[in-house]
Structures are given as C-alpha cells and as structure tokens.
Amino acid sequence: MRTFFQKMHGLGNDFVIVDERATSFDLTPRRIAGLADRRRGIGCDQFVTLSAPEDSKASVFVRFFNPDGSEAGACGNASRCVASLIGQELHTDSLTFETQNGLLEARILSRDEMKGTVVTVDMGRPRTDWQAVPLAKAVDTLRLPLAGEPAALSMGNPHATFFVTDLSEAERGPALEIDPLFPDRANIGFARIDAPDRMRLRVWERGAGFTLACGSGACAAVVNAVRRGLGERRMTVEVDGGEMVIAWDADDHVLMTGPAQLAFEGTVDLEAYPK
Numbered sequence: 001m002r003t004f005f006q007k008m009h010g011l012g013n014d015f016v017i018v019d020e021r022a023t024s025f026d027l028t029p030r031r032i033a034g035l036a037d038r039r040r041g042i043g044c045d046q047f048v049t050l051s052a053p054e055d056s057k058a059s060v061f062v063r064f065f066n067p068d069g070s071e072a073g074a075c076g077n078a079s080r081c082v083a084s085l086i087g088q089e090l091h092t093d094s095l096t097f098e099t100q101n102g103l104l105e106a107r108i109l110s111r112d113e114m115k116g117t118v119v120t121v122d123m124g125r126p127r128t129d130w131q132a133v134p135l136a137k138a139v140d141t142l143r144l145p146l147a148g149e150p151a152a153l154s155m156g157n158p159h160a161t162f163f164v165t166d167l168s169e170a171e172r173g174p175a176l177e178i179d180p181l182f183p184d185r186a187n188i189g190f191a192r193i194d195a196p197d198r199m200r201l202r203v204w205e206r207g208a209g210f211t212l213a214c215g216s217g218a219c220a221a222v223v224n225a226v227r228r229g230l231g232e233r234r235m236t237v238e239v240d241g242g243e244m245v246i247a248w249d250a251d252d253h254v255l256m257t258g259p260a261q262l263a264f265e266g267t268v269d270l271e272a273y274p275k
C-alpha cells in the first residue's frame with residue numbers, strides 16, 4: 001500500500017508531511033530516519049505528522065521529527081507550512097493547531113502560487129529558566145559557561161545563541177549540540193548583528209545539522225539579542241535560505257513571519273523502510 005505525502009519548505013528548510021488523521025501509520029524513529037534520508041529515502045530536514053487534535057480549539061495535532069528520528073517540541077518553518085496547508089483545506093486564514101509545546105495560532109497573510117504563502121505563527125512565550133531549556137545545572141541562561149558565552153532559552157525546543165562577528169564560528173555547532181551542559185542536546189545558533197533591526201543567522205540544528213533556515217532558532221536569536229541589549233524587539237533575520245521577520249511582542253509572545261511553499265506531492269511504500 002502506498003501512502004500519500006506532501007513535501008513543503010520554508011526558506012529551504014524542508015519537510016515531508018504525512019496525514020495520520022484518518023489512518024495512523026507505523027512511523028517508528030528508525031522508519032522516519034529512513035524516509036528522511038536524502039539518498040535512500042524522500043529526504044527532508046524534518047518529518048511532520050498530522051493527527052487528530054486533543055484540544056477542541058485546534059484543527060490538527062502536529063508532531064515534528066528530526067532526520068535522526070528524534071522528536072522536537074517545536075519547528076517554526078514547519079509550523080508555517082502546516083498552517084498554509086490546513087488553512088487551504090479549511091478555507092480559513094486564521095487557525096489554531098496543537099503541538100507538544102501547546103496550542104499555536106497562525107494567520108495567513110497572503111497566498112501566491114509562485115512565491116508561496118506568507119504566514120505569521122505565534123510561537124508562544126520563550127522560557128529562559130535553566131530547567132526549561134533544559135540545562136544540566138543551575139547557571140545564568142543569559143551567559144552560559146561555555147567559550148563565547150551564548151544565551152540559552154526554550155521555544156518549546158532547546159536553543160543556544162552565540163553572538164559573533166565571524167559566522168565561520170558556526171563550525172563549532174556539531175560539538176556544542178552534544179555538550180554535557182545540554183542534557184537533551186540543543187540547537188546552536190550563530191548570530192551576527194548587522195543593525196539593531198537586522199541579523200544574519202546560521203543554525204546547527206539538533207538531530208539535523210546545518211539547515212537553510214531554522215524558524216525557532218530565529219525566534220530564539222531575536223529574544224536572546226533583546227535580552228543581551230543587542231537588538232530591537234522586531235528584527236529581520238537573514239538565514240541561508242532567505243529572510244523572516246521576528247517580533248517579540250509586549251505580551252511576551254514571539255511572532256514569526258515568513259514564507260511556506262509546497263514543493264511536490266507523492267506516494268511512498270512505508271513498508272519498504274525498516275521499523
């Protein structure tokens with residue numbers, strides 16, 4: 001039996017999306033890793049599943065998996081893609097969906113067949129206490145005791161942001177992801193502040209490596225820039241795949257705006273990938 005999937009991306013951060021609302025599939029971490037493999041599978045930065053929501057306010061429950069099979073509590077770019085997809089299905093420009101990190105609200109700002117959909121997702125409140133990140137011990141999350149003193153927080157997933165003048169420092173990402181200070185590993189961002197309202201960002205993603213864009217990483221970088229007095233509450237974040245706008249509002253919510261695009265649709269024989 002073949003299973004339908006959609007391949008979408010937000011600024012080149014790409015996703016395979018499988019709908020389990022009607023039928024649930026046996027998507028084990030090993031099978032997800034096989035499907036996410038760029039040579040032997042469909043290939044993606046994250047694998048996303050849609051299932052029936054538990055909360056009646058939500059249209060769908062969304063889960064995010066890295067290509068190593070691990071699950072993430074948040075994924076900004078995939079959230080915009082799911083909002084675009086479900087918004088189209090339900091003929092609405094405003095929707096709520098459920099994630100492991102709670103309910104997220106999204107608004108479709110525009111749709112264009114060529115340029116894709118522009119979506120704002122309310123990514124919720126950042127958590128800056130060390131237990132929430134999580135960190136292995138009680139330290140100041142504004143300046144972690146690591147060379148370069150990154151700032152850390154959780155956007156539903158763990159992030160550390162280094163403020164650098166030279167982005168080649170991003171080479172440290174792989175070693176830092178697994179530093180003992182991060183018991184659940186971490187996404188490691190390297191941000192260069194180009195103006196109070198603009199930064200250039202590269203993120204080494206936990207379980208995925210460097211991606212062309214990391215939405216939750218962009219949210220974390222802007223919040224951390226504000227916490228460190230380095231940037232304004234609304235910034236344009238330039239990543240390898242393009243630009244998104246992040247605004248940390250007065251209610252402590254982080255709003256992420258950027259594109260979402262359907263690349264292609266297909267079917268796959270899930271049984272061909274070992275459990």
Ligand SMILES: N[C@@H](CCC[C@H](N)C(=O)O)C(=O)O
Nearest residue numbers: 072075076077157214215216
């Ligand atoms: N690409 C994502 C983040 C995906 C999850 C991350 N790798 C993790 O393990 O937390 C984004 O756009 O936010």
